[in-house]
Structure formats: structure tokens, C-alpha cells
Amino acid sequence: MRVLMVEDDALDAEILEISLARDSEQAHDITRVETLGKALERLEDDQYDVVLLDINLPDAVGPDPVRQVALSRNGAPVVVVSGKDDEAFAVDMIRAGAQDYVVKGSEAYRNLGRTMRYAVERKESEKQLKQLASFDPLTNLANRQEMCLQLTKACAHADRHGDMVGVFVIDLDNFKLVNDKYGHTAGDQLLKKLAEEIEGAIRAGDTAARLGGDEFCVLLEGIHSASAAQTWADNCLKRINRFVKEHGLGLPLSASIGGVVYPADGHAVDELLRNADLAMYKAKRDGRNSVSFYNERMDRIFTQQQELENELKLAIENSTLHPVFQPKIEIATGKVVGLEALCRWMRKDGSSVSPGEFLPIAQTQWQMLAIGRLMRQQVFAFIDHWTSAGFDLLPVSVNVDGQELGTEGFGEDFVNELERWRLPARAVRVEITETTLVEETEIVRENLYALRHGGIGIELDDFGAGHSSLNYLRQFTIDTIKIDRSLVAEVGVNQQAATILAAVFKLASDLGLKTVAEGVESSQQLRMVTELGADFAQGYLIARPMAGEEVRRWMGRYSERQKSRLESMTGKFRIMSDVDLELMDTKDEKH
Ligand code: C2E
Ligand code: CA
């Protein structure tokens, strides 16, 4: 048995050695050190079966040395040897992590060999119990508690060696989809495999833990720079991406990794984990599938974000989100042929927040379904109100998010809701972005089919802003494409954009699809897109989005202008001039 004896008194040491030499059952290989510091060093480098610890050392006294030795990564059982026959004190030592407390001259002291063997056995059962309490049963990785303990040790180790510890929080993006689509067993299977993958990305001595759900944590020890941490995280992300390609069941899964480095980014374990979490959320907000490292600014931004998140949650609960409407005209006739509903959030202070600011937050919080529901309620109510007041039915387009389209039964619910309002299918249309089609799953297809089957027109939004694969144009579900305003803005500035647009309009018309030019701001742009072949136009030139209560008045004014224009012009409708539009006085939404 390899024994580390920590004893500064030479005489006491000798007595211990003699006592151990009398042990008939086992030989002992004794290494003696005189201070706690030396003992910890030894425990770093060598393997021992047991530590005999005096607790009256030149550099430490009492339960503290016990705690430090017990915490060492060596994991050897600790037997405290003391002259003090005091039960309460003995209990303190055991609490601090000792396996036994032996009073000099006692029976246990005389049979030190046996005492030590008991201590080893006790330590073994403690370890087994600990295994149960420290590991995640699904993945066999460390659990949160164990990870915290390892982090404490790792920090102490880094202090002694002057190096650093990297702490990473890894969160799987869209993991919910796996459970939703394939059930929890499949979800668990995936987490198990991912756990193995993460374990494969670390060295022996580093720790991988599962914090719960689809959140993992990794501790990297003995690193010497923040850039080493960065490199590891980048590689880990690549590894997870490869893993997801192979095992991700075809779902759009990825990972967001947040990292911190001890001691630069925090000292206490709580602080390190919290900051790694902040960095992970930052990575999520950066569009997922990315790595982000903590910096102090995040604290401030995070607090603001959290306030916004809470406020948004309340806004949804209290229905303070509302739609505004932007008209769409048919270019050939100048007639208003529809409205697009866009959501607005009126905050308590009266300021209006645009969707660009709050939808990304809502997305990370999975609130798009709630927002969609809220919008539909109000939009349907407006349509109902307008038609019962004798107003011509104008189809209203609503924007549908990927989270909605990825939810089972969304299409049917949508159609049913419309029926409950006793509105005809042509009263609404939906706008979807290409991104949702890129991630097209069975559920997305079913939902699109249900909408289509219910007679609802589907428009492809933001065409030309992202993927712009012409393939989607051949999808039977889509009947209209909306050309993104960035592309419209390029027309007239950039010859290439005009060429592309002409080709898109041509293809669309060949496929029997209609086209809308979005974000038309000037009459010159309107003229250009008309020449290139757009069917419809929408944009500030015609009208800014306006409150529902404004729509009828605006329509009245618009058709007045329209009539007088048609009277003054013979023949075919010609494109409106700026003067015309100025006279139109659209009573814009305030910006
Ligand atoms: P989008 O669907 O492409 O909507 C058009 C955006 O362009 C709107 O911004 C509109 O106000 C703006 N716009 C219209 N004409 C012009 C113009 O001539 N010039 C310029 N510069 N901008 C113009 P908004 O209302 O801020 O909405 C931004 C995006 O948020 C929308 O882009 C849409 O993707 C999303 N969104 C808005 N409401 C909803 C909603 O209820 N549900 C969902 N899922 N998404 C929504
Ligand atoms: Ca839209």
C-alpha cells in the first residue's frame, strides 16, 4: 500500500512507521512530507492509496488541510492522526472529508494497517455513492453539481500552476424539433450520442457535463491562452456540425457555444458559469451555430435584453402587439389589391418598437406562435369589421414565421380559425420566407398543403435577400413572389440587378406566378420595376403601413385621386407622378 505520511514531527513519524511495520497483512511503501504544501504537490504528481494526515502542520491547522487533501484529484482516502481525543473535533474532520480520525495511542492507532484498509473501503463505497449523485444517468457525463466541484478543483489547480481553465456552455439549437417530430426516445438517443461526441472532443482530465436538457458544459484545464480556448470551441462547433449532418435526422440543428476563461472572466464558480451562459445566449442571438466569448459589455446588454424579454412577454400576455397595414397595388390599373399586416409593439412609454428589434428576441423565446395567434385574431377582426361595414373585401397578407410553419397542425388551425370568423379563404394570404423552405420538413410541407387546400394564397417573401434559389419558385404551393426591397433599391443603380430582376419576372410569368416589388420608394423605382415586368407594387411611395382605423379613410382618398387621375388621362393607366403622390397625403404612420 502506498502511503503518503504528512507529519512534521520526526518522532511521531517514526512511531507511525514502526506501527505500520508491525502490520502482518500488508507491506507499506511510505513517503513522508512535512508540510501541507508539499503534500499537495505530491498528490498532484504521484498516486497514493492512503494519506496519513497530521493536522498540526507548520503551514496549516485543523479541518482546512483535511479539506484540501480530500479535494485533491488523487482521490486517496484520508486518515487523520491526532493527539486530541475530542469527539466533536473528530466529527469536524470527517465532515471536512476524512475517512477516519485516529487518536494517538488508541486501538485504531495500534492497528493502523487495518484502520487504513477500512478507510480505503469506505472511500470506495463513498465513490460509488458519489457516482450515483454526480453523474447524469442518461449520458453518463458529470452532472451540474459534479461539474461545479471539478471547476473548483480546476481553478485551484490553475492558481498553483499559473495557467487557465476554459469553461464552455454548449446548447443545441432547435433540439425541440427532435422531440416534437420524433418523440422523446429519439431525443434521448441523440443526446446520448452527442454526449459521446463531446467527450471525444476533450482530453483525459478535462470534464464534460450535462447541465440539463440539451445544455452541456466542458471544462478545459491547463490551457495557456484565451486563443487556445477559442480554437477548441471553434473545433468543437465544427465537430458538432459534422455530427448533426450525420445523426441530426435531417433537422436544422446546430450548436451555440459560450465560453469564459478563468481567471480573466470571473473567480467564483457561479460567476464563471453565469458568464459562460451569457456568452452562449449572445451566440444564440448572433444567429446560432456560433461561438461567443464573454466580455463585460455583455452584462449590460444582457440586462437590457432581459428587461426587453420580460416586457415582450407581458406585451404578448396583455395583447399590446397590434397590426398595421400596408396597401399593395396592381401596377397595370393602379388599384389597391390587398394589404399586408405588419406587427407593431406599442410600449408603455408610447414608443413603437419595430419587428426587426423584437422578433429576433421572440424567436429565441419561442414566442412566434403566440405572436402569430395574436396578430391573426386582430387581423381577422379588422377584416370582419371592414366587410360588415360594406367595404370591398381586400385580401390581407399575414407573415408566417418558420416556428409556426414547423408546428404540427398549424395549417389546419389557421384554416379553422378563418372559418370560425366566417371569412372566405380569399380574405387572407400568407407570406413565408425562403428560409422556412430551406428547412423544409414533413411538417412544413403538410402545413403548406393544408393552407393551400383551404384555398389560402401563399407568397414567397423577401425574394433576393437570402438564398434565392429559383427552385422554390417551382413549388406548387406558392402563387406569388415578393421581390425584396434590397433588390428593388439596386434597380436603377446597378445594371446587374436589373438583369436579374428581368429574368426573375420572366421565369415567374412562365410559371404562372405573380410578382410584387417591395419597398418601392420613388416613382423612378416604380417605373423601373414596371418596365422589368412586376405585377404589383408595395412601398412608402404608395403608402406607409398605417393603423387599421386609418385604412378606410386612406382608401377613400386614394380612390378619389385614382378617379380624377383616370378622368384626366385617356387610355391606359400611366404610372403616377411624384406630384400625384404628394397630393395623396397618405397620413403616414409616425416613424
Ligand atoms: P417584410 O415582411 O419584408 O415586411 C416589409 C417591411 O418593409 C416592413 O417592415 C415594412 O414596414 C417595410 N417597408 C415597406 N415599404 C417600405 C419602403 O418603401 N421602404 C422601406 N425602407 N421599408 C419599407 P417592418 O414592419 O419593420 O417588418 C419587418 C419584418 O418583420 C417584416 O418584413 C416581416 O418579415 C417581419 N414581420 C412583421 N410583422 C410580422 C408578423 O406579424 N409576423 C411575422 N412572423 N413576421 C412579421
Ligand atoms: Ca412580408
Ligand code: CA
Ligand atoms: Ca418582404
